[in-house]
Amino acid sequence: MSIIDAAASVFCREGFAGANIDLIAMEAGVSRQTIYNHHRDKEKLFMAVVRDLTERCNAGIFATFASFPDQPRELEADLIGFAVRMNQNCICNRDGRFLRKLIQTEGERYPELFAEWRDQGPGRTWPALAARFARLAHAGHLAVDDPDVAARQFLALANAELQTTFMLGGTPSEDEVLQSATHGVRTFLRAFGKRRSAAAVEKQALLASA
Amino acid sequence: MSIIDAAASVFCREGFAGANIDLIAMEAGVSRQTIYNHHRDKEKLFMAVVRDLTERCNAGIFATFASFPDQPRELEADLIGFAVRMNQNCICNRDGRFLRKLIQTEGERYPELFAEWRDQGPGRTWPALAARFARLAHAGHLAVDDPDVAARQFLALANAELQTTFMLGGTPSEDEVLQSATHGVRTFLRAFGKRRSAAAVEKQALLASA
DNA sequence: GACGAATTAGACAAGACTGTCTAATTTTGT
DNA sequence: ACAAAATTAGACAGTCTTGTCTAATTCGTC
Numbered sequence: 001m002s003i004i005d006a007a008a009s010v011f012c013r014e015g016f017a018g019a020n021i022d023l024i025a026m027e028a029g030v031s032r033q034t035i036y037n038h039h040r041d042k043e044k045l046f047m048a049v050v051r052d053l054t055e056r057c058n059a060g061i062f063a064t065f066a067s068f069p070d071q072p073r074e075l076e077a078d079l080i081g082f083a084v085r086m087n088q089n090c091i092c093n094r095d096g097r098f099l100r101k102l103i104q105t106e107g108e109r110y111p112e113l114f115a116e117w118r119d120q121g122p123g124r125t126w127p128a129l130a131a132r133f134a135r136l137a138h139a140g141h142l143a144v145d146d147p148d149v150a151a152r153q154f155l156a157l158a159n160a161e162l163q164t165t166f167m168l169g170g171t172p173s174e175d176e177v178l179q180s181a182t183h184g185v186r187t188f189l190r191a192f193g194k195r196r197s198a199a200a201v202e203k204q205a206l207l208a209s210a
Numbered sequence: 211m212s213i214i215d216a217a218a219s220v221f222c223r224e225g226f227a228g229a230n231i232d233l234i235a236m237e238a239g240v241s242r243q244t245i246y247n248h249h250r251d252k253e254k255l256f257m258a259v260v261r262d263l264t265e266r267c268n269a270g271i272f273a274t275f276a277s278f279p280d281q282p283r284e285l286e287a288d289l290i291g292f293a294v295r296m297n298q299n300c301i302c303n304r305d306g307r308f309l310r311k312l313i314q315t316e317g318e319r320y321p322e323l324f325a326e327w328r329d330q331g332p333g334r335t336w337p338a339l340a341a342r343f344a345r346l347a348h349a350g351h352l353a354v355d356d357p358d359v360a361a362r363q364f365l366a367l368a369n370a371e372l373q374t375t376f377m378l379g380g381t382p383s384e385d386e387v388l389q390s391a392t393h394g395v396r397t398f399l400r401a402f403g404k405r406r407s408a409a410a411v412e413k414q415a416l417l418a419s420a
Numbered sequence: 421g422a423c424g425a426a427t428t429a430g431a432c433a434a435g436a437c438t439g440t441c442t443a444a445t446t447t448t449g450t
Numbered sequence: 451a452c453a454a455a456a457t458t459a460g461a462c463a464g465t466c467t468t469g470t471c472t473a474a475t476t477c478g479t480c
Contacts, residue, residue: 015315018227021438031458036439100377105225105315107378114378122374149393152370160366161359164332167310168317168324183359191400231468241428246469421480428475436467446457 003028003035008049012098016046016106046106047113053099054117061090061125068132075141076189083158083181091159092171101169126151142192150192157184213238213245218259222311222379226256226319256316257323263309264327270300271335278342285351286399293368293391301369302381311379336361352402360402367394 001009006028010019021042025032039045064085069078090096107114126148133154134147144150161180165172172180211219216238220229231252235242249255274295279288300306317324336358343364344357354360371390375382382390 015225015227017225034457101314103377153367153397156366156370157363160362167313187363187401191397244427
């Protein structure tokens with residue numbers, strides 16, 4: 001395991017103050033001196049960890065965005081799939097859990113560092129997701145007035161049933177993720193989905209059975 | 211400030227490992243020895259803090275539940291008001307912020323303590339809120355199939371726009387809370403509200419003006 | 421005012437951690 | 451194979467923290 005990975009793990013478990021450099025060195029399989037060679041001190045190491053996690057999470061998020069159903073076949077199923085992927089690849093995975101915890105626990109102590117995270121993370125990802133929903137609405141698949149609000153509500157709904165688990169730092173099971181996403185997307189579509197005419201439904205049923 | 215209050219404040223700011231008993235004593239305006247007299251050691255003090263916060267938060271939550279619009283006059287406005295009160299009195303206030311942070315930062319370290327919190331907190335409040343929505347649906351004001359899901363989604367929607375602020379431990383402004391609640395309740399009602407007939411709307415308008 | 425209980429300041433031992441230093445060893449590039 | 455660079459183990463000083471102890475002081479109650 002790399003120094004940064006080991007440090008992320010220990011900082012998350014023990015908090016900044018409780019993290020022990022010797023322990024990080026042990027978990028990373030290097031000597032303490034090597035850590036001090038690469039990163040001047042504990043604080044610099046911590047900042048490197050947050051930067052690394054932010055970058056990796058962003059990469060994961062944008063990769064997942066690429067699978068957004070811009071041209072949905074089955075809107076509900078496609079959005080549920082997207083919500084599940086979002087959860088599994090960006091929110092419930094190691095990097096996501098670690099970054100969330102570090103921001104929650106140490107965010108107030110490092111204002112400028114987390115201002116950077118805010119700009120690079122949510123500041124870039126929310127508009128990108130909102131743009132997807134705007135396109136979906138423009139293509140006539142959704143009745144959305146404010147895409148920014150819709151994007152936030154989409155994820156809030158998809159995660160609605162996972163909050164308690166997230167609180168304690170746990171990882172929801174695949175089933176829980178699927179359940180929450182399914183319920184969330186259904187509610188989302190009850191609010192923003194376009195009622196299809198009876199004719200359209202019949203036509204689709206015919207196409208599906210053919 | 212009482213010992214427990216000062217301890218809550220310091221534990222939140224610094225984390226368990228980083229919290230300094232001398233600092234807690236100073237902020238509480240007592241000597242360190244007095245703290246050791248009342249609470250055997252740092253860990254016992256920490257547990258007392260979590261228990262106290264859980265109790266106070268629960269009290270606030272149930273007090274706020276009492277203002278749930280069981281017989282709504284204006285469903286949207288009433289639910290927005292409830293969502294705002296929930297946020298201001300239970301989630302954004304001192305106790306709510308502190309308890310959330312302590313659970314997020316130290317939850318994994320004290321499994322049995324936080325199992326207790328889970329039972330006493332979410333385990334009691336979620337069913338209570340779900341029962342309110344079930345009654346509202348039964349009275350014909352909502353079209354809800356699963357009240358538990360609806361309750362979770364209601365709060366998730368009401369807080370959808372406050373997540374980033376919560377992450378960093380900040381307190382959203384009154385305006386932000388109102389905005390988020392308004393958007394959230396509107397979406398909630400688009401999903402679960404019953405379309406009123408034109409006649410019903412006219413009748414209600416007449417009653418209101420009378 | 422007097423007596424018992426609670427509180428205080430301060431010293432203290434024991435332990436933990438950070439960050440530095442050194443000298444030896446290993447790895448890397450050529 | 452050799453030289454430069456990186457890594458290692460271990461010791462070390464300095465600082466901080468917890469939890470205990472003691473003796474003096476204050477507080478509450480009668």
